[in-house]
Amino acid sequence: MVAKILSGREISAKVRQELKEKVTKLKAKGLAPGLAMVRVGEDPASVSYVKQKGKTTEELGIYSETVVLPEETSEEKLLATIAELNNDPRFHGILVQLPLPRHISQDRVINAIDPMKDADCFHPVNVGRLLIGDPYLLPCTPHGVQQILIRSGYSPEGKHVVICGRSNLNGKPLFAILVQKRAGANATVTVCHTGTKNLPEITRSADILVAAMGSPKFIKANMVKEGAVVIDVGVNRIEDATKKSGFRLIGDTDFEALKEKVEAITPVPGGVGPMTVTMLMWNTIMAAETQTGITVG
Ligand SMILES: NC(=O)c1ccc[n+]([C@@H]2O[C@H](COP(=O)([O-])OP(=O)(O)OC[C@H]3O[C@@H](n4cnc5c(N)ncnc54)[C@H](OP(=O)(O)O)[C@@H]3O)[C@@H](O)[C@H]2O)c1
Numbered sequence: 001m002v003a004k005i006l007s008g009r010e011i012s013a014k015v016r017q018e019l020k021e022k023v024t025k026l027k028a029k030g031l032a033p034g035l036a037m038v039r040v041g042e043d044p045a046s047v048s049y050v051k052q053k054g055k056t057t058e059e060l061g062i063y064s065e066t067v068v069l070p071e072e073t074s075e076e077k078l079l080a081t082i083a084e085l086n087n088d089p090r091f092h093g094i095l096v097q098l099p100l101p102r103h104i105s106q107d108r109v110i111n112a113i114d115p116m117k118d119a120d121c122f123h124p125v126n127v128g129r130l131l132i133g134d135p136y137l138l139p140c141t142p143h144g145v146q147q148i149l150i151r152s153g154y155s156p157e158g159k160h161v162v163i164c165g166r167s168n169l170n171g172k173p174l175f176a177i178l179v180q181k182r183a184g185a186n187a188t189v190t191v192c193h194t195g196t197k198n199l200p201e202i203t204r205s206a207d208i209l210v211a212a213m214g215s216p217k218f219i220k221a222n223m224v225k226e227g228a229v230v231i232d233v234g235v236n237r238i239e240d241a242t243k244k245s246g247f248r249l250i251g252d253t254d255f256e257a258l259k260e261k262v263e264a265i266t267p268v269p270g271g272v273g274p275m276t277v278t279m280l281m282w283n284t285i286m287a288a289e290t291q292t293g294i295t296v297g
Helices: 009-028 044-060 075-087 106-112 124-131 139-149 172-176 197-202 273-292
Strands: 032-038 061-069 093-096 159-163 188-192 208-211 229-232 237-240 248-249
Touching: 009 044, 009 139, 009 273, 032 044, 032 273, 044 208, 044 273, 061 075, 061 139, 075 093, 075 106, 093 273, 139 172, 139 229, 139 273, 159 172, 159 197, 172 188, 188 197, 197 237
Parallel strands: 032 061, 032 093, 159 188, 159 208, 208 229
Antiparallel strands: 237 248
């Protein structure tokens, strides 16, 4: 068996096209969805992520502005900036690019964002709503994973989904999404971590296996069931002298070996990665519709 490669790039392009059409219709009704991004400092990865998000807003017709603050910005100043953005009606979504400099409390900053404008869906109110089955927005990467599954014809409903990784960013919210009694979810979900005993035995029982550990090529062919669907969230930089950059990206799965055994698998890069920014755009548009009551269905 050679696996079907689930191209997050292609699915993402399709979702973006749908969102672009939605924005055009919303604008015709007088609503221009807006996203404010805040970056503190010059961390190269953060600079590149924010730039990429800004480019995507342009591509979709979403209004966006980036507030860039110096590395030494005080927490007080950052909280004041967020308070201003919370009150600025041009912005329906706000995101603060993480990680923040060490002298700033990430939790206090996330808590300061108006939950209605919480484009990343990190605010405890939104995480809580997700868990109780009354979600407002969905966190971007886990929502991207769910969309890849649904749009590729691999609905998680009734399936055993095993998630390796329990971070607040990926594993836990993905659990919260997929366990709900809803269409496109309703799965039996097992979450594994470093305290898990007999991990390979559990991963081998997965109909759908999600690797979100940040551990390069950790999932080997003998850890998956034949015919399983594998979603690789991991993004790991490894040295590669043949590349101009000096590195390449690989996932948490042994992709080449797994693709001979599984039904379908996402590649890295080009799998889950492209979905994350797309789902951020989705949230901005949803937030704009909810806040204004202007919708296009
Ligand atoms: N594609 C995207 O858009 C996207 C977005 C975000 C992150 N990522 C990538 O996803 C990966 C995970 O990110 P994260 O922020 O969720 O990572 P994280 O906060 O470091 O969490 C990693 C999780 O994996 C578990 N884990 C690590 N090694 C393990 C092992 N050997 N056996 C079992 N469990 C293990 C950890 O268990 P403990 O809790 O016990 O420590 C932890 O729960 C990274 O490669 C990151 O770059 C990709």
